[in-house]
Amino acid sequence: MADEPLVLGIETSCDETGVGIVRGTTLLADAVASSVDEHARFGGVVPEVASRAHLEAMVPTIDRALKEAGVTAKDLDGIAVTAGPGLAGALLVGVSAAKAYAYALGKPLYGVNHLASHICVDQLEHGPLPEPTMALLVSGGHSSLLLSSDITSDVRPMGATIDDAAGEAFDKIARVLDLGFPGGPVIDRYAREGDPAAIAFPRGLTGPRDPAYDFSFSGLKTAVARWIEARRAAGEEVPVRDVAASFQEAVVDVLTRKAVRACKDEGVDHLMIGGGVAANSRLRALAQERCEAAGIRLRVPRPKLCTDNGAMVAALGAEMVARNRAASSWDLSADSSLPVTESHVPGHHHGHDHVHEVSKENLYS
Amino acid sequence: MLLLALDTATPAVTVALHDGTDVIASSSQVDARRHGELLLPAVDRVLAEAGRTLEAVTGIVVGTGPGPYTGLRVGLMTADTFGLALGVPVHGVCTLDGLAYAADIEKGPFVVATDARRKEVYWATYADSRTRLTGPAVDRPADIAERVAGLPAVGAGALLYPDTFPTAHEPAHVSAAALAALAAGKLAAGEELEAPRPMYLRRPDAQVPKNYKVVTPK
Numbered sequence: 202m203a204d205e206p207l208v209l210g211i212e213t214s215c216d217e218t219g220v221g222i223v224r225g226t227t228l229l230a231d232a233v234a235s236s237v238d239e240h241a242r243f244g245g246v247v248p249e250v251a252s253r254a255h256l257e258a259m260v261p262t263i264d265r266a267l268k269e270a271g272v273t274a275k276d277l278d279g280i281a282v283t284a285g286p287g288l289a290g291a292l293l294v295g296v297s298a299a300k301a302y303a304y305a306l307g308k309p310l311y312g313v314n315h316l317a318s319h320i321c322v323d324q325l326e327h328g329p330l331p332e333p334t335m336a337l338l339v340s341g342g343h344s345s346l347l348l349s350s351d352i353t354s355d356v357r358p359m360g361a362t363i364d365d366a367a368g369e370a371f372d373k374i375a376r377v378l379d380l381g382f383p384g385g386p387v388i389d390r391y392a393r394e395g396d397p398a399a400i401a402f403p404r405g406l407t408g409p410r411d412p413a414y415d416f417s418f419s420g421l422k423t424a425v426a427r428w429i430e431a432r433r434a435a436g437e438e439v440p441v442r443d444v445a446a447s448f449q450e451a452v453v454d455v456l457t458r459k460a461v462r463a464c465k466d467e468g469v470d471h472l473m474i475g476g477g478v479a480a481n482s483r484l485r486a487l488a489q490e491r492c493e494a495a496g497i498r499l500r501v502p503r504p505k506l507c508t509d510n511g512a513m514v515a516a517l518g519a520e521m522v523a524r525n526r527a528a529s530s531w532d533l534s535a536d537s538s539l540p541v542t543e544s545h546v547p548g549h550h551h552g553h554d555h556v557h558e559v560s561k562e563n564l565y566s
Numbered sequence: 567m568l569l570l571a572l573d574t575a576t577p578a579v580t581v582a583l584h585d586g587t588d589v590i591a592s593s594s595q596v597d598a599r600r601h602g603e604l605l606l607p608a609v610d611r612v613l614a615e616a617g618r619t620l621e622a623v624t625g626i627v628v629g630t631g632p633g634p635y636t637g638l639r640v641g642l643m644t645a646d647t648f649g650l651a652l653g654v655p656v657h658g659v660c661t662l663d664g665l666a667y668a669a670d671i672e673k674g675p676f677v678v679a680t681d682a683r684r685k686e687v688y689w690a691t692y693a694d695s696r697t698r699l700t701g702p703a704v705d706r707p708a709d710i711a712e713r714v715a716g717l718p719a720v721g722a723g724a725l726l727y728p729d730t731f732p733t734a735h736e737p738a739h740v741s742a743a744a745l746a747a748l749a750a751g752k753l754a755a756g757e758e759l760e761a762p763r764p765m766y767l768r769r770p771d772a773q774v775p776k777n778y779k780v781v782t783p784k
């Protein structure tokens with residue numbers, strides 16, 4: 202059991218209700234119900250709409266996952282849930298469900314970190330994570346560069362966006378180009394037929410004195426929007442494909458450049474890329490090219506595992522069970538700003554301070 | 567019959583166990599901001615106090631609101647998931663009905679009002695403790711003053727607005743004990759209870775916060 206724990210994971214940090222089931226590092230089920238269509242007309246995720254959808258979708262999605270996996274609830278070794286970070290009200294629905302489910306089944310509960318889950322999910326695709334692993338997480342909610350030597354206890358932030366998330370920039374530019382929401386897939390599609398060198402858009406935070414691993418996409422967003430507006434004001438047609446390709450190139454150039462540099466600086470020979478933007482074809486291609494040139498092995502899970510899902514939560518939960526990490530207690534709360542350094546939220550009876558000491562030691566030794 | 571009742575639609579986190587005849591254990595804590603943390607430990611405590619396990623429960627009863635959404639969903643999601651895991655039915659009871667039952671007023675009409683925040687109340691009128699006449703609805707107290715004039719009133723929403731509800735009295739919050747007793751009576755009489763679905767009464771604020779979806783760690 203300890204080697205291959207059977208764990209069900211619940212994810213509700215944003216607009217996807219995800220329930221996944223894994224056995225160790227093997228994916229058994231990945232059921233997702235999304236409320237993305239309900240948010241499309243607002244151009245972004247409306248927290249209350251997402252929370253209402255989670256409540257309606259939860260029980261059917263758990264049912265679906267169990268059927269897909271072909272297991273019964275009483276065989277589970279644990280229930281994992283995203284405790285944070287994310288939208289507070291949305292997280293609370295998942296945490297409430299996970300607690301009730303774990304309690305009713307008499308199983309241990311593991312409140313885990315959403316970002317660490319995004320990294321851990323790669324175990325389901327490419328086997329156990331190399332230790333250490335460098336991870337680039339890019340989505341509508343996060344743009345982070347993280348270094349982990351043990352996904353259950355040691356995740357160290359190397360850099361993060363100082364303003365907008367990468368995925369947000371995609372959404373914004375898609376909106377300016379009237380291409381709809383979400384922006385990632387549609388920009389990717391148009392960019393394939395465009396010239397990435399057509400327009401020289403700025404690369405944020407790449408100056409010699411800028412922080413090496415932090416990102417900024419706000420300036421790029423504004424530059425692209427201004428460029429489009431200037432064309433429109435002049436009565437000229439906007440070359441949508443070239444704009445999409447040049448904008449996308451600016452984003453993925455910075456992302457891959459910084460990720461590869463972090464690997465080199467830290468002597469890490471593995472890079473994993475996760476989050477919704479990891480589905481971007483140009484990001485994958487350029488990362489592959491630059492990693493190969495630098496002798497780094499690139500690991501990118503399939504797109505469905507990159508976007509928010511329950512399997513990633515289950516993957517990290519299974520690792521918690523396998524490594525004997527302390528379970529969470531019944532008063533586990535949703536923490537919308539759970540720090541990335543806290544891979545999970547152990548119950549207090551196991552000594553909160555002690556756990557912090559351990560992780561600090563791992564962090565600097 | 568062993569019913570586990572819970573309600574998180576008002577500032578109270580309230581849990582009770584009812585054996586078909588009596589409430590055998592209960593817990594109520596008033597803390598509007600910690601519904602998510604308090605509910606499961608309260609269930610655990612109530613079961614321990616009664617010397618029962620969750621597997622012995624034959625049905626779940628949950629307050630369906632109306633109530634502030636975030637807290638309301640904690641009870642509903644917990645009840646739904648218990649129902650799934652245990653394979654027992656989940657019954658919904660309007661939270662205001664629970665308050666009306668607890669008010670124990672033989673002859674109405676009377677009003678039950680809870681705090682809907684934003685200077686509004688959730689309210690309903692009752693002919694007696696078991697019979698709702700109108701509602702539930704959400705309104706500004708001043709806008710319904712004429713309709714509730716002269717009626718006895720209970721609930722925190724009534725206590726909060728004495729201009730509209732001059733004779734308001736306790737109970738302020740619903741108790742799961744009342745909810746359980748009301749549901750047990752209805753089930754014994756062969757009455758259908760409501761589905762365990764939330765009564766929001768308001769459309770969601772369709773506002774995309776700035777930096778929506780941003781969950782980057784501090």
Ligand SMILES: [Zn+2]
Pocket residue numbers: 315319340342476508509
């Ligand atoms: Zn995510």
